[in-house]
Amino acid sequence: xxxxxxxxxxxxxxxxxxxxxxxxxxxxxxxxxxxxxxxxxxxxxxxxxxxxxxxxxxxxxxxxxxxxxxxxxxxxxxxxxxxxxxxxxxxxxxxxxxxxxxxxxxxxxxxxxxxxxxxxxxxxxxxxxxxxxxxxxxxxxxxxxxxxxxxxxxxxxxxxxxxxxxxxxxxxxxxxxxxxxxxxxxxxxxxxxxxxxxxxxxxxxxxxxxxx
Ligand code: CTP
Numbered sequence: 244x245x246x247x248x249x250x251x252x253x254x255x256x257x258x259x260x261x262x263x264x265x266x267x268x269x270x271x272x273x274x275x276x277x278x279x280x281x282x283x284x285x286x287x288x289x290x291x292x293x294x295x296x297x298x299x300x301x302x303x304x305x306x307x308x309x310x311x312x313x314x315x316x317x318x319x320x321x322x323x324x325x326x327x328x329x330x331x332x333x334x335x336x337x338x339x340x341x342x343x344x345x346x347x348x349x350x351x352x353x354x355x356x357x358x359x360x361x362x363x364x365x366x367x368x369x370x371x372x373x374x375x376x377x378x379x380x381x382x383x384x385x386x387x388x389x390x391x392x393x394x395x396x397x398x399x400x401x402x403x404x405x406x407x408x409x410x411x412x413x414x415x416x417x418x419x420x421x422x423x424x425x426x427x428x429x430x431x432x433x434x435x436x437x438x439x440x441x442x443x444x445x446x447x448x449x450x451x452x453x454x455x
Contacts, residue, residue: 250288251327252280253320253366255295257313259340261358262349271335272419273297275383275442279331280305282446288329293319295334313337313363320366324373329453331381332367335418339363371402381405381453387412391426398428405429405453427452 254276258266277299280292284305293308293316301307308323310316313336324330339360349355367382374380382403384394387410394408408426411418423445427435437448 247287247289248328249291249326250280250283250329250331251291251293251320251323252276252283252331253293253295253316253334253336254280255297256335257295257316257337257363258311259313259337259363260311260344261341262345262347264348267337267339267341269335269337270418271295271297273299274419274421275423275445276331276333277302278442278446279333279449282443282450283329283331286450291323291327293323293334313340313366317364317366317369320370324370328377329379329381330370332370333383334366335385336366337363365401367403368401374402379404379453381407381449383407383409385409385411385418391428394426394428398430403430407449425449 255273256268256271258268260266273294280290281302283290290305292305293310295316296311308319310319316334316336340363342359342361371380380403382397382401384397384406386393386408390408390410394406398406406428409423413424422439422441424439425437425445427437435452437445
């Protein structure tokens with residue numbers, strides 16, 4: 244029997260807890276990551292999906308590793324990374340977490356004026372530093388300004404093969420929308436605009452381009 248290729252996908256936001264009732268997060272819905280995981284399954288990959296908290300239906304036949312914090316996502320990704328031929332880092336990882344995670348709910352009268360934060364590990368950069376020749380590593384860049392320039396910087400800095408630029412300031416696209424507009428940049432200098440499409444069609448086009 245031919246061994247199936249393995250695809251590792253991350254999706255959704257992470258939550259960085261302040262206390263048991265409050266967290267710092269972002270509006271990522273997970274829709275793009277789930278669409279990519281489904282497309283990978285449709286194409287015959289063995290798929291591992293690592294997902295932050297989302298309100299999406301489970302995917303038939305797919306075991307999803309559920310995580311909450313960036314640190315949990317990092318562990319799950321590192322555990323599954325070595326066996327992955329294709330890695331699609333679509334999650335919107337929180338860059339920072341509160342230094343202190345209080346065990347008890349902070350009373351409003353005691354809530355601090357400011358919260359001290361510490362940087363989370365950059366998961367994608369860590370995967371990029373461990374990447375082997377057989378692996379294809381794809382990241383996303385969520386940008387509100389200087390999209391192309393910033394995306395290309397991330398492509399290089401994180402040692403990626405492709406980066407998908409997502410201009411989140413445009414109306415109707417990106418976070419929580421069913422649609423998105425993506426431009427792909429490769430480490431070999433290719434630029435491919437995928438246009439304004441629903442996330443299922445975009446996932447399909449992304450695979451076409453990346454696997455070409
Ligand atoms: N990413 C990651 N770990 C982090 C932050 C980001 O793995 N701690 C990944 C995201 O999943 C995405 C890529 O890095 O694939 C780019 O994320 P983005 O939020 O666009 O950029 P940052 O690297 O966080 O940089 P900045 O916030 O300065 O734009």
